[in-house]
Amino acid sequence: MARKQFIKQRSQRGVATLRTILLILTGALLITLLAAVFVTSYGYFRDYVSDQLAGHARDGATAIGLSLSNAIDGRDPVAAASLIDSVFDSGRYLSISYRNHQDEQIAGRAMTLQNIAVPSWFRSLADLPLPVAEAEVVRGWSRLGTVQVISHPGRAYQDLWRITVGLTTSTAIIGGLGLFAVFLLLRRTLQPLLALEDQARALGQRDFRKRVSVTSTREINQVTEAMNRMADDLGQLFEGQAKLIQHLRRVNNEDAVTGLASRSAFDQRLKVEVESEEKAAPGMLILIQLADFAGYNQAYGRNDADRLLLRVASVVSDFVNQHAGAFAGRRTGAEFAIFLPGVMAADAGVWCRQLVADLDGVYADLASPIDTAVHAGLAKTLEGRGARELMAAADEALRTAQNRNGSGCHLADPERDGHHNLETWRVIISQAIRQRTLALWLQPMVNEGRLMPVYHQVFSRIDSAEGSLKAGTFVPLAERFGLIADLDRLLIERVLERLRTFPDQPLAITLGNASVASESFRSDMLAQLDQAGQLAGNLWIGISEQAIHHHRTAAGLLVRALGRRGVPVLVDRFGVGGVPFSYLRNLRFQGLRIDNSFIHDIDTHEDNRFYVESVLAIAHSRGVKVFATGVETAAEYSVLCQLGIDGAMGYHLGRPFAADNQQTGD
Template identity: 65%
Template sequence: MARRLMKDATRRQQGETTLQGLLLLFGGSLLTVTLVAAFVTSYGYFREYVADQLSAHAQDGATATGLSLSNAIDGTDPVAAASLIDAVFDSGRYLVVEYLGHEGEVIAGRRMPLAASKAPDWFVTLAHLPLPVAEAEVVRGWSRLGKVRVVSHPGRAYDDLWRITLGLVLAAGVIAVLGLLGLYLLLRRALGPLKALESQARALGRRDFRKRVRVRSTRELNRVTEAMNQMADDLGQLFEGQGKLIQHLRKVNNEDSVTGLASRSAFDQRLKVEVESEEKSAPGVLVMIQLASFIDYNQTFGREQGDRLLNEIASGIRAFVDQHAESFAGRRTGAEFAVFVPGASAADVRIWAEELVRELDAIYTGQAAQLEVLVHAGLAVATPGAGARSLLAAADEALRAAQQYDRSCSLLADTGVENHHNTDTWRSIITQAVRQNKLSLWLQPMVHDVDQELVHYQVFSRIDTPEGSLKAGLFVPMAERLGLVADIDRMLIAQALEYLDRHPGRRLAVSLGISSVADVAFQEDLLTMLARAGSTAGRLWVGIAEATISHHRKVVTSLVRKLVRLKVPVLVDRFGVGGVPFSYLKRLPFRAVRLDNSFIHDIDRHDENRFWLESVIGIAHSRGVKVYATGVETAAEYSVLCKLGIDGAMGYHLGRPYAADT
């Protein structure tokens, strides 16, 4: 409802007059009124002037004719009087020239109709000049012979008045055009900063605090632009400070202070989610790594050098994790580390672990100099139905067995579980599923508030094999390692768009693999599919894992901006485990973040995660970013999330995944 009201408000605003248009309208109206008033005044003055001239001309004609009849010509002679009247009338400047007797009878006279040579008839009718009648007495000595009546011809007066009127109209038009043009240029320059301010405000709404207004104008607008620029600087610094706060809280709660790997509690919690969550459970292999004789190393070289060694060991482990998708590592205690590799077979991980042990042994030996040091590792396979505690115990037992050897080595715990598919088998399974389009969509609802109002559906993929339906948590990590996840994501996007076409009222959210985002060909295919989908693409949320942002910043930046131009909402997936500073939300227009489920598990009993989540929600909401949670398994967890103001949550407590075609 709120979104609909905002759209209506925006639509109404787009229909309103701009400030520049309003000022132009007011200024133009004022100028028009002024010019019209000036025109009417000038026209009235010239009309009165022409009328007075016409009256004076008639009087002069009457006086001259009367004097002529009184003195130069015998006024008693009708023939002579008619000759004089004809001579005066033939000048064409009079409508009426008459010589009247005592009784008003016409002794001699001429008349002609009114006509103008240049002025149009409508103007003559509209102007309607008065026709003044002038009279003069005709006398002979003391005798009054009669009188002369003269009416001037107004034709020339109308022509003069028409010419003057045309000049006034032309002058008013030129003044109006020049005045409006000058007013437009003045307003354009004076109000120039407003467009820049609007652009800056929209940039602030997108959390882009880098835009500055450079246009200078009036003193008042300059003050406003300076205030906006200062506000952008302050907001940018505030956002940066808030991002650093979140990053600091995340490190304090979830990272080991020495190595930067996950702390023991954070690793155990994420491991518990990975192996015990129904959607993600098994297979996977846990690797426990121990540096032998580390106490002697500390005593010999000092604690500072010991911390430096741990950092180098952590760098080697981190490089191993980067090479294996979905893997994660942590520091347990002292010189003991743990790595979990989901979706891999024990045979493969054993080979990888041997290589890792050799690399770490080389680092340790190079630093230890004369000391005799070793690196041991214990491996345990995650089994369906077994908990994280059992897995840790099995790996620890294998580690203790490996420590009985006087050389660096790794041992696999004997859990009685047969090895899962090897790499070649996985390649065959995934390739065949892609070729035969065996991918199916499963939907899990994302809900909001205590009433569990539907926000959208999260899409999970499964592939059909002779062994049955395999969950994404099983095959996606292997697809990442084998470079096949882009093919799976293409099928996923295509099926999701088809589903949205069949269900116009629904919204879906999909998560892209790390390799997919980094694949230029996949990006082009993704953008093409979304562009062809038109408005349907606006109902598909695209999730990009935070770890992807860490590894492929430039690629992610380009892709996110292209998706936003297509009006596709983008969110940060698995937020909190990527180790990326929160400041990327300042640069990229993400609409939401989806918290990793390791932060949600037991949040009702985990004060540190609850405080961190509360901070994330507050800062994200201040930036217009929504916060979603995953992995909600209990009513207590969801109750805490609702109190914290979460925008949406999903998990088995709120709704189990179901096949989209059912």
């Protein structure tokens, strides 16, 4: 399909533009008119000099004939020759001949056509006639002979040459000025058409921001006005669709009072974060509850209770924004949940105590003189502990904290430690970067109508003494240590090396949030892609929706730079965090990858199904592909295929495999 569009664009570039056609037509008419004027003028002047040449010959013959008849005795050959010589020496005659009745020459002079100051080709082209003028020589009643005169055409050729040069010069000047004036007029008149062409191309790429402000003729102005109106209508339609989908997502996935994730949305995302085999990340779950919220609600009323929850949600949101990858939701009543990826228990305990103190201050100020308390329970992810077990552990820790006097936190299973400490993790990640022990694992993005995958998603793993560590384990910690940019540099280098080996196997990677925000990383990555040349077009660059939201300027610069290099860009983890859709209008993406939390149980979850269907409609209307991740069952994949998904990935469709396996080229 892309090849057909490329061929079509090339064939369209070969077609002459309207301005060219009008310029050629108008120029041809102007040149034809000037040529006709030139030919007519040239013919007139040629006839004129020919008549002058013939008249001069007649006058010369008459003068010589009269002189031989009256002033000089025409019977005297010597006198006749002297007269002819004196006349001929003027240089204005080609030949003069005085003949008797027996056609015998009595006297005469002649010369050849030489040394005429005009080009020989012009003389051949003009080919002026040489008429012979005759006059009778008489004495009394006797006829002595005939004088024959041919004028020299040299001066006639020179006059005709000067006239021709003048005509050619004036015609060229007038024609050139005329063509230039026509060119300027056509360019000014048709200038809106170029802007309309750009606008039409932008509309074809689903960019509704371009407007045409150039004015021209009444008809063209009407067309530009109609195009601008259509672009405005399409832009408003897109905005309306985006706002509708955003509203539906907010209704289905956000708590109506606090704006945090709803209980079902939080549980779905937690399940993906904790139980996904490839992306499962170490982290901490915190459950927070305001003590005796029911009493506060009864004492102050529902409106004040909602205002309290909103204040608490604001503090929780500020806390989440300070930790990359964290997310929060409201469970029931005054109970809130927070998940912190890549966090150690000691750090989480310190942060939780500070958060509880802040919340206790808010609660105490609004509930005075009622006694207040805020309790929190913490549980860490462990090997084999699913989302349900993690939630149960955190809930048990919350109950333990509630049994103590006053506000406080409690950590479940403090003696169990399933992961290294922070310093050990820093050494492991730094050593992997330094020794380049980053392994690539691939998972296919499958399209039902294609034999080959759309691309393979790349997951990085670190080879350590304890085995292969998955990206979900060390990437959040690398973000925290400020090492993610170095990891991504190494990842891109390894991926480009693989593309050189398998150029027909497109790959996709996802950049860390800090990498997107780093100007030095962006410069290094673009230099790597420039060095890779055409291979870079087979690499999909993923940018998380949160990175686009928090680093809008940096992400915009990166997306535009990648677009100029022909590198496809997709939005990763689309739908997470309630980010507005406005960036889809301002930035040109080639794909969206919907987060796992919207795909899980989509065959039974009508709200998520409607959301994905709406995203597909608006994305396809802008020429953007939509991919799904986390497809674990045949039922989920069947629903996605019915909705028209452009690609899907998950354990049901293909498990990750080591890129070093040579069968990856199959």
